[in-house]
Amino acid sequence: xxxxxxxxxxxxxxxxxxxxxxxxxxxxxxxxxxxxxxxxxxxxxxxxxxxxxxxxxxxxxxxxxxxxxxxxxxxxxxxxxxxxxxxxxxxxxxxxxxxxxxxxxxxxxxxxxxxxxxxxxxxxxxxxxxxxxxxxxxxxxxxxxxxxxxxxxxxxxxxxxxxxxxxxxxxxxxxxxxxxxxxxxxxxxxxxxxxxxxxxxxxxxxxxxxxxxxxxxxxxxxxxxxxxxxxxxxxxxxxxxxxxxxxxxxxxxxxxxxxxxxxxxxxxxxxxxxxxxxxxxxxxxxxxxxxxxxxxxxxxxxxxxxxxxxxxxxxxxxxxxxxxxxxxxxxxxxxxxxxxxxxxxxxxxxxxxxxxxxxxxxxxxxxxxxxxxxxxxxxxxxxxxxxxxxxxxxxxxxxxxxx
Amino acid sequence: xxxxxxxxxxxxxxxxxxxxxxxxxxxxxxxxxxxxxxxxxxxxxxxxxxxxxxxxxxxxxxxxxxxxxxxxxxxxxxxxxxxxxxxxxxxxxxxxxxxxxxxxxxxxxxxxxxxxxxxxxxxxxxxxxxxxxxxxxxxxxxxxxxxxxxxxxxxxxxxxxxxxxxxxxxxxxxxxxxxxxxx
Numbered sequence: 001x002x003x004x005x006x007x008x009x010x011x012x013x014x015x016x017x018x019x020x021x022x023x024x025x026x027x028x029x030x031x032x033x034x035x036x037x038x039x040x041x042x043x044x045x046x047x048x049x050x051x052x053x054x055x056x057x058x059x060x061x062x063x064x065x066x067x068x069x070x071x072x073x074x075x076x077x078x079x080x081x082x083x084x085x086x087x088x089x090x091x092x093x094x095x096x097x098x099x100x101x102x103x104x105x106x107x108x109x110x111x112x113x114x115x116x117x118x119x120x121x122x123x124x125x126x127x128x129x130x131x132x133x134x135x136x137x138x139x140x141x142x143x144x145x146x147x148x149x150x151x152x153x154x155x156x157x158x159x160x161x162x163x164x165x166x167x168x169x170x171x172x173x174x175x176x177x178x179x180x181x182x183x184x185x186x187x188x189x190x191x192x193x194x195x196x197x198x199x200x201x202x203x204x205x206x207x208x209x210x211x212x213x214x215x216x217x218x219x220x221x222x223x224x225x226x227x228x229x230x231x232x233x234x235x236x237x238x239x240x241x242x243x244x245x246x247x248x249x250x251x252x253x254x255x256x257x258x259x260x261x262x263x264x265x266x267x268x269x270x271x272x273x274x275x276x277x278x279x280x281x282x283x284x285x286x287x288x289x290x291x292x293x294x295x296x297x298x299x300x301x302x303x304x305x306x307x308x309x310x311x312x313x314x315x316x317x318x319x320x321x322x323x324x325x326x327x328x329x330x331x332x333x334x335x336x337x338x339x340x341x342x343x344x345x346x347x348x349x350x351x352x353x354x355x356x357x358x359x360x361x362x363x364x365x366x367x368x369x370x371x372x373x374x375x376x377x378x379x380x381x382x383x384x385x386x387x388x389x390x391x392x393x394x395x396x397x398x399x400x401x402x403x
Numbered sequence: 404x405x406x407x408x409x410x411x412x413x414x415x416x417x418x419x420x421x422x423x424x425x426x427x428x429x430x431x432x433x434x435x436x437x438x439x440x441x442x443x444x445x446x447x448x449x450x451x452x453x454x455x456x457x458x459x460x461x462x463x464x465x466x467x468x469x470x471x472x473x474x475x476x477x478x479x480x481x482x483x484x485x486x487x488x489x490x491x492x493x494x495x496x497x498x499x500x501x502x503x504x505x506x507x508x509x510x511x512x513x514x515x516x517x518x519x520x521x522x523x524x525x526x527x528x529x530x531x532x533x534x535x536x537x538x539x540x541x542x543x544x545x546x547x548x549x550x551x552x553x554x555x556x557x558x559x560x561x562x563x564x565x566x567x568x569x570x571x572x573x574x575x576x577x578x579x580x581x582x583x584x585x586x
Contacts, residue, residue, distance in 0.1 A: 004499070004541075004542045006541065007501070007503075008477070008504060010536065010540055011508065011533060014533045059517070060518065072521045074517075077515070077520060077522075078526050079523075080526050080529075082525075110530050112533065113509075114514060128582075142523075224529065
């Protein structure tokens with residue numbers, strides 16, 4: 001009895017003697033709570049500095065939240081107590097845009113020999129805002145109708161700017177600082193350096209959040225139509241705002257809400273902050289509601305980001321074209337949409353067939369839009385809009401015929 | 404969560420098991436087998452139910468170290484000894500006692516962290532001293548009991564307990580452990 005029981009009794013007595021007397025306090029923090037897609041940060045759990053010396057081990061386990069990848073992958077770390085404090089660090093990589101809360105971690109402190117166990121709770125829940133911006137989007141420096149006087153697009157009109165237009169004889173009204181002294185001295189007549197005026201335009205991004213088609217697998221996998229639309233919206237906004245244009249965001253569903261026209265880096269942040277909410281389930285507005293709620297200036301460049309399946313959106317595009325806007329439709333429908341089958345919900349034979357029929361119907365609708373002068377391009381990242389922007393600029397620069 | 408989901412989750416956790424957990428569960432398995440097999444090899448007739456129940460409990464200990472299985476396993480093996488074994492001090496008894504201690508400590512270690520948690524060697528640092536002392540107590544108790552019994556001293560139980568207490572205190576203080584402070 002003594003031989004079998006004494007070692008166990010000793011271990012029990014040791015554990016009892018070194019039992020913790022104070023409950024530890026947990027503090028959680030993130031190195032960065034705003035990330036871009038694919039970026040990682042560190043989730044740090046610190047058990048208070050006045051930690052009971054009889055606490056031996058702190059085990060932290062994070063409840064894995066969708067769209068986050070952890071390092072270590074299982075997000076559970078056991079850390080020994082050293083110098084009266086313990087800090088557990090877990091790497092968190094965000095894989096999809098959106099605003100998400102990290103679940104409360106499960107933290108357990110144990111005494112020597114695992115004799116006593118205390119659950120440590122943290123008060124605050126941490127949220128990570130993931131902005132839908134990753135690679136740089138570039139487009140040609142062509143906008144159909146440059147309007148204001150602050151942008152970086154070269155205007156078709158001479159005026160104050162940085163782009164050299166040529167050297168011409170001095171005329172009344174020319175500024176003295178524009179005089180080109182070298183040419184003037186050579187020709188013995190006053191000449192001035194003329195420039196093209198720098199122009200901006202109002203770019204309206206029409207984001208269709210009412211429908212989400214396809215499977216979303218995060219930044220490294222397949223993208224749903226909403227993923228593509230939101231990422232494209234962010235990239236386009238960043239590009240045009242960098243070039244000094246005014247950008248407006250319109251949400252055709254009711255998920256994200258809109259952002260009125262503005263320019264500058266703060267405006268980009270405003271748009272990105274709105275876009276992170278686009279995954280909330282919105283309600284698709286019909287054509288008349290869209291036309292009533294969102295009035296767009298007739299000389300605007302409107303970029304429609306949509307899977308182009310809803311009649312309301314197609315009708316609204318037609319309305320915009322008739323009101324004089326330059327409209328470009330960016331097709332966000334995933335190319336493999338007909339192959340995505342949920343066998344529990346869909347018939348394996350009828351579902352692809354139904355999609356093929358719907359896509360044929362949609363093709364005809366897009367052709368009709370094309371006849372109205374609305375080009376449709378699939379989103380491919382940088383360079384997506386180059387060709388259609390050049391075409392639109394060429395068309396708007398051509399002489400107009402009035403009937 | 405359905406049964407198949409639970410099994411899938413359990414298999415995924417098994418796949419993601421950390422090295423510390425593998426070591427702890429291996430220790431449970433090896434020590435548990437020793438604690439079961441050694442009594443079976445003895446000349447005295449052990450109850451068959453002990454071996455059968457012990458085997459099932461040992462599997463449960465390895466699979467679910469954070470369950471009651473480890474305690475039940477210890478109880479079952481101890482009962483097997485106490486009910487049928489002769490009142491003799493032997494090496495087998497000492498080895499069984501140490502094996503049970505290892506099962507207990509390894510289960511306690513494995514039970515305090517999830518199977519997939521990353522745990523460093525430092526996590527075992529503060530277990531070494533008490534585990535070593537406890538491991539030594541079995542042989543010390545056996546030797547002390549044998550000495551006292553052979554000497555046929557009246558009140559030998561009191562003497563045995565006093566000697567053990569003194570030995571424990573000596574090992575405690577020799578290891579530099581102070582009272583009231585663990586570090």
